Every structure is written in C-alpha cells, then in structure tokens.
Amino acid sequence: MKKLSLAFMTLSMLAATGNAFAADPVKAGSGNINFSGTINNDACSVQDSDLNKTISVPMGEVSIKDMGTASAPIGSGKLSAENFDMKINCNAGTKVSMIFEAKKGAGSGLVDGTGVLKLIDGLGAAKNIGIALLDANGALIDLSSPATAKIENNLQDGNTSLKFSAAYVTTGAAGTAVAGRGDATLPFTLQYE
Structure with missing residues (x-):
C-alpha cells in the first residue's frame, strides 16, 4: 500500500507540475511598438498632396x-506642365500666402544667377537646364528670395485653386x-493670417 500511495503521490506532483507549466506560456520574444507623428492646428491644407505634403x-x-x-x-519655348492647380483649403476668411523656398531643406536649389529651379545632379541628369515656374x-x-517667390490670396469661402505652369x-x-x-x-510653405 505504501508503494501504491507513493506512486500515486508522485503522479499527482507530476500532474500538478505539468499544469503549472501549461498555465505559463513560453515566451518567444518581446518588443515595443513606437508610434510617431505630429498633431498640428493648420488653418490651411493642400489637396491632392500625399501624406508628406x-x-x-x-x-x-x-x-x-x-x-x-x-x-x-x-x-521661344514650350510649357512642360501647363496650368497645374494647387487646391488650397483654409478656414473661411483666411489670408494665405504660399512661399516657394528653393534653397530650403530638400530643395534642389537655384541655377546660379537666376530665379530658376536647379535640376537634381546625378548620373544621367541633364546639364545646363533648369525649371522656370510661372x-x-x-x-x-x-x-531667388522668399519676397519674390510669394503668392498671396484672400480666401472668402475657404477654398482656392492656385494655377501655375512650368x-x-x-x-x-x-x-x-x-x-x-x-x-x-521645390519646397513651399503656407502662411496664413
């Protein structure tokens, strides 16, 4: 009887240990999810732009x-991109200015001595050619400067379409x-009052 009791006790302990292992899952790794972004209170936005504006x-x-x-x-030249629109949505009654800043950040810069956009250099890039914005x-x-590259508009209903050619x-x-x-x-900034 002692042998039977000892065997039964051993089986009970193994079963309890097995249940303990089964209740605690094996970890296969852990990590974090990082979220990032910016919340703004822009009074204006540009339609048809992607998430990076x-x-x-x-x-x-x-x-x-x-x-x-x-x-x-x-x-004597021809327009390459005629009458493309930049649709601006703002709060009604907003005075908005669009400023082109060719020398800022990711901008490709200006052709020296001109107000014309420089092409991005690299293998296979055209030479002695730029882009004129009209x-x-x-x-x-x-x-060539924010003062001369500024387009102003007073929005009565909150929407406008700025037309450009290049x-x-x-x-x-x-x-x-x-x-x-x-x-x-060509980077741009919207400023509003």
Missing part, C-alpha cells in the same frame, strides 16, 4: 530645341545644354 508635377519629355531660356521661358498669367516667378529652360551658353533626367524639388 508632396505634390507631383509630370513634366513629360521635351526636346532641348523646344526650350526657352531662364530669362524668357516661353518666348504664375497664372504666364509671368516668371523669381524663386517649363524646362536652358541656363548655359547656347549649345551647352545636355539631355538627360530633369527632376527637381
């Missing part, structure tokens, strides 16, 4: 012979332009 403007394929110059972008009336927007232009001496990729980045 980026707007894409396809410029197409343009022949060097069809380009104007940095000082006369559409005199307002709704076809006038060249001088990107053209590839030659920026060097005649005959020095080299074909290639024509990419550029």
Whole structure:
C-alpha cells in the first residue's frame, strides 16, 4: 500500500507540475511598438498632396530645341506642365500666402544667377537646364528670395485653386545644354493670417 500511495503521490506532483507549466506560456520574444507623428492646428491644407505634403508635377519629355531660356521661358519655348492647380483649403476668411523656398531643406536649389529651379545632379541628369515656374498669367516667378517667390490670396469661402505652369529652360551658353533626367524639388510653405 505504501508503494501504491507513493506512486500515486508522485503522479499527482507530476500532474500538478505539468499544469503549472501549461498555465505559463513560453515566451518567444518581446518588443515595443513606437508610434510617431505630429498633431498640428493648420488653418490651411493642400489637396491632392500625399501624406508628406508632396505634390507631383509630370513634366513629360521635351526636346532641348523646344526650350526657352531662364530669362524668357516661353518666348521661344514650350510649357512642360501647363496650368497645374494647387487646391488650397483654409478656414473661411483666411489670408494665405504660399512661399516657394528653393534653397530650403530638400530643395534642389537655384541655377546660379537666376530665379530658376536647379535640376537634381546625378548620373544621367541633364546639364545646363533648369525649371522656370510661372504664375497664372504666364509671368516668371523669381524663386531667388522668399519676397519674390510669394503668392498671396484672400480666401472668402475657404477654398482656392492656385494655377501655375512650368517649363524646362536652358541656363548655359547656347549649345551647352545636355539631355538627360530633369527632376527637381521645390519646397513651399503656407502662411496664413
């Protein structure tokens, strides 16, 4: 009987130990989830921009012979991106200014001595070519300073559509332009009152 009792007690202890192990799952690893972002109180936003507030403007394929110059972008040249809209939504009655800042942050900069956007350098990039930005009336927007690269609008109903055009232009001496990729980045800031 003692042997039976001892065997029964041993089995009971093993069963209890097994249940204890079964109740506590085996960990296979642990970690953290980090969330990040910014909460703002912007009175204005730009429609059709992505999460990074980026707007894409396809410029197409343009022949060097069809380009104007940095000082006369559409005199003998053709527009590459005609009348693209930037739709701005703001609180009603907001006075908003859009300031282009070619030299800021991720901007590709300016072609020296001009108010024309510089192309991003790199393998296969076009040379002695820039991008001229034009307002709704076809006038060249001088990107060389925030004061000359500022578009103002007083929004009565809270919505507006700013129209722009863009053209590839030659920026060097005649005959020095080299074909290639024509990419550029132009940062902007919306300021409101």
